[in-house]
Amino acid sequence: MSVNKSTGYRVQGTGLNLVSFALCFLLLSFNFYLLSYAQEDFVYDAKNKRDPFIPLVTSDGRLLKLEQQEGTQGLLLEGIIYDDKGISCAIVNGEVVRVGDEAGGFQVLKIQKDKVVFIKDGQPTEIELKKEE
Structure with missing residues (x-):
């Protein structure tokens, strides 16, 4: 701690707070850096499978027949x-x-x-x- 010469009051140092802030900033930055690499684009490879986003039942309640490509x-x-x-x-x-x-x-x-x-x-x-x- 230091003393303010004009007021005579003790002033608490901010050195530790600045170091803590810098460490938090670096840790958060590093996490976002890692997340940017973890979120790669995913491509669905159908490979003779049906599209999972196409419903098997029509809006009027009829069941769709699946075509299976067999050898x-x-x-x-x-x-x-x-x-x-x-x-x-x-x-x-x-x-x-x-x-x-x-x-x-x-x-x-x-x-x-x-x-x-x-x-x-x-x-x-x-x-x-x-x-x-």
Whole structure:
């Protein structure tokens, strides 16, 4: 504390308050800086799924029929994770499968970059991955 020479009263220093204010300002600025990076734009990837914002019931109460894009004989190939070393996976009918697994009554024979080969009763069936438009 210091004494004001003209009045003789004690004057409390503001040094600590200024440091506290500066620290609060820096912390708030840093938080806003981090938030600016955390809020990246999100893009919904439909990948053969229906638009979740379109209602399934019309305004007059009728139910809409959903069109399911299916591949051969009830198999829906949704995605492929291809690995040259042979550890590839595919998403078929909503499930992750590998070579040797079964999906929809078919056995996965081979997973390639753009298609999956299935076999059932000795008959191979190829389903190509549809590219997004």
